[in-house]
Amino acid sequence: xxxxxxxxxxxxxxxxxxxxxxxxxxxxxxxxxxxxxxxxxxxxxxxxxxxxxxxxxxxxxxxxxxxxxxxxxxxxxxxxxxxxxxxxxxxxxxxxxxxxxxxxxxxxxxxxxxxxxxxxxxxxxxxxxxxxxxxxxxxxxxxxxxxxxxxxxxxxxxxxxxxxxxxxxxxxxxxxxxxxxxxxxxxxxxxxxxxxxxxxxxxxxxxxxxxxxxxxxxxxxxxxxxxxxxxxxxxxxxxxxxxxxxxxxxxxxxxxxxxxxxxxxxxxxxxxxxxxxxx
Numbered sequence: 005x006x007x008x009x010x011x012x013x014x015x016x017x018x019x020x021x022x023x024x025x026x027x028x029x030x031x032x033x034x035x036x037x038x039x040x041x042x043x044x045x046x047x048x049x050x051x052x053x054x055x056x057x058x059x060x061x062x063x064x065x066x067x068x069x070x071x072x073x074x075x076x077x078x079x080x081x082x083x084x085x086x087x088x089x090x091x092x093x094x095x096x097x098x099x100x101x102x103x104x105x106x107x108x109x110x111x112x113x114x115x116x117x118x119x120x121x122x123x124x125x126x127x128x129x130x131x132x133x134x135x136x137x138x139x140x141x142x143x144x145x146x147x148x149x150x151x152x153x154x155x156x157x158x159x160x161x162x163x164x165x166x167x168x169x170x171x172x173x174x175x176x177x178x179x180x181x182x183x184x185x186x187x188x189x190x191x192x193x194x195x196x197x198x199x200x201x202x203x204x205x206x207x208x209x210x211x212x213x214x215x216x217x218x219x220x221x222x223x224x225x226x227x228x229x230x231x232x233x234x235x236x237x238x239x240x241x242x243x244x245x246x247x248x249x250x251x252x253x254x255x256x257x258x259x260x261x262x263x264x265x266x267x268x269x270x271x272x273x274x275x276x277x278x279x280x281x282x283x
Contacts, residue, residue, distance in 0.1 A: 006038055008046045014038050015057035026060045029108055039201050040115070045280055050112045079109055080124040084131045093121050122177065178278050185238065185260045185274075192236045194274055195258050202277070206234070213253040220256075232256050240264040240271050 006014075018035045019027045029050045033040055047053035054060065082105055086094035089102075096117060099107050107117065114120040125132050173184030178194075185191050192209070199206065203221030210216070214233035222230050235254040237243050241264040243257050254269055262273040 006042055006046070011038060011043050011046055011053075012057045015043075015053060015059065019057070019059050027054050027057075029111060039281070040111075042281070044112075044115065050108060076113070076123070077127065079105055079113070080120070080127050083110075083121060083124040084128050087121075087124075088131070116179070118179070119177075176278060178281075184278075188236055188238050191238055191258060191260050191274060194260075194278075195236065198274075198277065202272075204232075204234075205229075215254075234258055235269075240267045240273075243267060243269070 014036055015027065015032065018032050019025065021035060022031060024031070029040065032043075043053050044050065047056050082103060083094060086098060086103060090098060094103070094117075096107060099105075099110070099117065110117055110120040114123060171186050173186045173190070175182060176184045179197060181194065181197075185194055192215075204218060205220075206216045206218035208217060213235060215236050216234040218232060218234070219229040220232045222228060233254040234256050235243065235258070237257065237259045238261070240257055240259045240262045242259075243264070245253070245268065256270050256272060257267065258272045258274065260274050262271050262276075
């Protein structure tokens with residue numbers, strides 16, 4: 005992980021590279037390899053981060069428009085308004101073109117627009133009831149709308165339905181996951197969401213051991229990679245060596261919870277990663 009000093013130094017380097025004193029969050033994302041969530045985990049909001057680096061906040065944040073002075077309910081009510089006008093959740097393009105607040109107001113507080121929408125649904129549940137739809141405004145959602153949702157497919161339902169009890173993990177609301185993993189499949193899915201941000205490029209994923217193989221960044225400064233054989237378990241205590249070959253079948257164990265202090269291989273604990281990302 006990056007230290008506070010390394011992040012501040014990177015902020016200054018990006019500002020110097022762009023020749024600006026008012027550093028925007030989007031410009032940093034496009035010109036740095038440090039994830040924006042890592043920046044906010046160590047330094048707080050984007051405004052606090054740029055101030056810690058001795059830079060000036062973006063001009064959109066100046067004076068009375070500082071997002072830290074805007075109440076949560078004001079920002080979320082604006083999302084509700086845009087949702088009702090357009091008939092579907094507003095995209096980044098709609099926020100920029102028709103929103104009363106700039107996108108940075110939401111990303112500085114909730115990291116992503118999707119998380120802000122979840123918060124809006126929690127705060128104003130009646131505004132999102134399915135039995136009170138409003139017609140979309142076609143002028144608002146024009147060809148400029150680049151929402152990734154293209155089709156809600158029709159599914160074939162079984163003639164007989166059998167209800168099963170599902171075990172849910174602890175609530176965590178991390179990106180698309182509302183609950184923490186409870187088994188190996190959940191660990192694999194969560195790792196897949198984060199693999200690129202954690203510096204992994206996998207060649208395959210399999211049920212056979214090792215479960216995955218590829219390469220992993222280990223030195224960003226010199227752009228160096230190392231080969232890795234990866235295994236996935238819910239807890240590190242579930243890992244056992246390959247009894248047939250007498251060797252460790254992997255170089256890295258990915259788990260949700262590291263509960264085995266004498267694990268014979270390197271461990272990546274996703275619970276810690278989620279916490280470090282500040283979500």
